[in-house]
Amino acid sequence: MTGPTWEYDGYRxxxxxxxxxxxxxxNGYFATRGALPECTADDIHYPGTYVAGCYDRxxxxxxxxxxxxxxMVNLPNWLPLRFRPAGGAWLTPDTAPVTEHHQILHLEPGLLERRTSYPLDGGATLHVRQLRLVHLGDPHLAALRTEFTVEGNGAHLDVESALDGRVTNSGVARYRELDGRHLTRIRTGIAAHGTVWLRCHTRTSSIECGLAARMTADAPVTTVPEPLRAVQHMRLRLVPGRTVTVDKTVALYTSHDPAIGDPLDAAVDHIVAAPGFDELxxxxxTAWEQLWRRTVLEVPGEAGSILRLHLFHLLQTLSPHxxxxxxxxxxxxxxxxxYRxxxxWDELFVLPYLNLHLPEVSRALLHYRHRRLEAACRAAGEIGRCGALYPWQSGSDGREETQQFHLNPRSGRWLPDNTRFQYHVGSAVAYNIWQYCEATRDIDFLHGEGAEMLLQIARFWADYAGYDARLSRYRIRGVVxxxxxxxxxxxxxxxGLDDNAYTNVTAAWVLARTLDLLSVxxxxxxxxxxxxxxLEEDELAEWEEISRSLHVPFHDGVISQFEGYDDLAELDWDDYRKRYDDIRRLDRILEAEGDTVNRYKASKQADVLMLGYLFSAPELxxxxxRLGYHLDERTWTATVDHYLHRTSHGSxxxxxxxxxxxTRARRxxxxxxxxEALRGDIxxxxxxxxGEGIHLGAMAGTLDLVQRGLTGLETRDGALCLDPxxxxxxxxxGFALRYHGHWGVHLRLRSGxxxxxxxxxxxxxxxxxxxxxxVSVGPGETARLLVPE
Structure with a gap:
């Protein structure tokens, strides 16, 4: 195997x-963490398998x-495959010494390889090589190939494979006081052709899950019935220098899947018909090769390697499936x-990238929001407002999933969680609708589901904004x-805070764009x-007025994060950096000291500066x-400098x-x-x-930084607008994108x-x-342009 890899050497x-x-x-349908198959969940390892959209309450x-x-439910573990010298103890890197341990993530074929060597009694050494895949072409299949080779003396090896239903949701330490036993009615059994199966249900959502596994090797396979595990055993005879291969193939279905009857029957039928490992x-x-062609990314050096890894994980989470x-x-x-x-709102950082590569995926993700529009309208009604109030945290049915309390692990105290007041998530949904339709010219969606969502989000902002006669402006109060x-x-x-600048400006943008859409x-x-x-026409006239007169606070020549921000105290940043190794989670540090970050000019992450992320300088x-304020380059630069020195980057x-x-304000x-963005996860x-899960928004955002940030690319007025x-x-x-029906439009910047x-x-x-x-570039043509200084 050749191509880019991500590698780890040694066992730590x-x-x-x-x-x-x-x-x-x-593969977009389900994913499995890269845990070692011979290890169970403990303080070191955490095998986990998750099906997209499979939740339980x-x-x-x-x-x-x-x-x-x-x-999101941790489903039965399909990985378990352990081994031991006949009659001896099971071998794991935690219980036996290893002379070699190497993991290689092969990005191009989507394959995880591991190599481990265990010394055995009598001077022999057992070499274990495994190849693992979660099939990108067939979303219900996964496979594990294990190759055993003994060096020195021969040996007999016991091998046990299982489908394990004893799993819980326990991968995040601070959640362990919560009930994580989501699986019930676990049953196991044997099907024809040496196949074992496991059936279970989620406790309250009653999603049924069926798994079937097939084990093949040059040795007899026996099955030992257990109530919570579907187990297969074999004994291998290892001769020095001769490799013995064991293949495990697994099929996974749930009752959410279309075009099936019973999930277990579907899994058993699928595994019986599945080809061998080499064909899989x-x-x-091949499926990965095709997907890579649709998402070509050419960036040299270390940055390019990390971006390739980010793209790999984005495509594994949000694939064509x-x-x-x-x-x-x-x-x-x-x-x-x-985050359970x-x-x-992370789609705000994800969809702009997907729009130009996998627009059908972007459309599906927006459909997720549209299907929950009714729930969003109910949420607005519950606080006495019209329109749609999308939840800060969403899961299966669109209700607000943000917890009422969260644990500060530094102090051990449970504190009120007020992040549900981040009503700006609705503006993020609206922004993604608009961006998607600009990039794809999907008029049917814009005039259909998109218009319905935009209308209700705009209606919420118009109803939530209150008029202040003293300022002669509208204000949005009580938000985060x-x-x-x-x-x-x-x-x-x-x-709650009043007149958060980001919230007010994006609300004005939503109102303006919705009115634009209604007019055409x-x-x-x-x-x-x-x-x-x-809706009546006079209500639309009010929207127009609000979109032009929402209040944006300023202080000392910069945009204020919210009204009253200037009254807060300055934090002694040098003192906190001196006393603590890492102050990214400054809120937890201050709370543990009996203080609160609410008293200080200190931000966790970009807030006002998010406006410069969403909008180009001319658009901003x-x-x-439109709001009646003059924003020149000096004011924006001063604003950037102000918050740059008052942000702990806790996200x-x-x-x-x-x-x-x-890149545009202070290069x-x-x-x-x-x-920092590139290295955040690695x-x-x-x-x-x-270790509790990658940060998908940040990974996708780094890809979009190359695609739109550095190029200044905007899909606007039927053209690709560029300002590198x-x-x-x-x-x-360089990168390829899909634009207005053209597959593989290639952009490359080099030497100006x-x-x-x-x-x-x-x-x-x-x-x-x-x-x-x-410039107009026709099919089969290439344009070469000199970038202005």
Missing amino acids: PEEERLRESLCTLG LTSEVAGRRVENED LQTHA TADLDVGVPARGLHGES GHVF GPDEYHDAYPGAAAP LPEPRRQELLESAG RCLFH TLSGLVHGWVL ADAWAFVQ ADLQGGTT VPLPELSSY RLEIAVPDSHGSPIDIRLGDRL
Whole structure:
């Protein structure tokens, strides 16, 4: 096997959780963490298998409170395959010495390889090599090949394979006080052709799961019935220098799957008909080859290697199979149980990349939001408002899944969780609708489901905004912004802040874009929408007024994060950096000291600066001009500098946004933040969080940094608009994208020249706007343009 790899050498127990996350294999339907098959869940290892959209809700007793949580379910473990010298102890790197241990993630074929050598009694050495895949072409199949070779003396080896139903959700230490026993009615059995099976249900959502496994080797296979495990045994005779191969193939279905009757019957039938490992590997590698061609990314050096890994994990979580599912963007991928597998606003950082590569996946992810529009409207009604209020954390049915309390592991105290007041998640949904439709020209979606969502999100903002006669402006009160550290005013009895700048500006944008859409809709469709929503023309006139007069606070020549921000105290950053090794989670540090970050000008992550992430400089100036404010380059630069020195970067998204903004505001400082975004997960910069699941938004955002951030690419007015900025550390790059029906449009920037190649087809030419130039590039043509200084 050749091509890019991600490798780990040596066995280090303290790194296992991180390696397991970063060596996860998936296909968009399900994913399995990169745990060793001979190891069970403990403080070192955590095998986990997760099916997209498979949730279950349980109630727990915590600190005298009844706490309800919905979790993405850890399903039965299909990996177990352990081995031992006949009559001896089972071998694992934790219980026996190893003379070699090497893990290789082969990115191009989507394959995990491991090599481990165990010394045996009598001077012999057992070499174990495994190849693992979760099939990208067939979303229900996974396979594990194990090769045993003995060196020195011969040996007899006992091998046990299992489907294990004894799993729980226990992969996140701070959640372990919560009930994680999601599986019930576990049954096992034997089917024809040497196949074993396991059936189970989730406890409250009643999702049925069926797994079937087939084990093949040059040795007799026996089955030992157990109530919670489907187990197969064999004894191998190992001759020095001769490799013995054991193949394990698994099929997985749930009752959510279409076009099946019983999930277990489907799994058994599928595994009986499944080809052998060699053919599965070939078809799996072919599926990956095709997907890589659709997502070509050419970045040299270490940055390119990391970006390739990020792209690999994005595609494993959100693959072409996702287009057939009712799922959102899980913030931690399908790689672990942090955030309980919930859907946040991370799609804001994911869909802009997918729009230009896998638009059918973007459309499906937006359908997830549309199917939950009714729930969002109910949520708005529950707080006395019209329109749609999307939840900060979403799961199966669209209700708010944000917990009422969260644990500060530093102090051991359970604290109120007010992140549910991040109502700006609705603006993120609207932004993604607009971006998707600009990139794809999907008029049917824009005029259909997209218009319905935009209308209700805009209606919520219009109804939530209140008029302040003193300011002669509208205000949005009682919310929490992207920063998350600030959730209340110092000493306030109730949570919420007034006039968060990001919230107000994006709300104005939603109102303006929705009005734009209503003005161009075919009249019959416009009438349908207004009738269905019960909207009158005078209400639309009010939307116009609000979109032009929402309040944005300023102080000392910079945009204020929220009204009253300037009254907060300055934090002694040098003192806290001196006293603590890592102050990213400054909120936990201050709470443990009996203080609160609400008293200080200190942010967890980009808040005001998110505006520079979403909108180009000209668009942002136009937004502020529409609101009656003058935003010049000096004000924006001062704003960037102000928050740059007052942010602890307690989120992996913070480095990404700062890197993006600084490439255009302060280029000399940009690379440090780009590196932080690139290394966030591979170096586990957030201190142990990556082992609980990757940060999918940050990974996708780094890809989009190359695709849109450095190129200034916008899909606007029917053209690809480009405004590249030279970043010395990333001065040469290329990528392919899908745009307006053209597959594989290739953009390459090198030595100050931009090359755009459109593949041959019967499609229409593509308009490229670079500065003041407008160039039309037809199918089969290549344009080479000099980038303006």
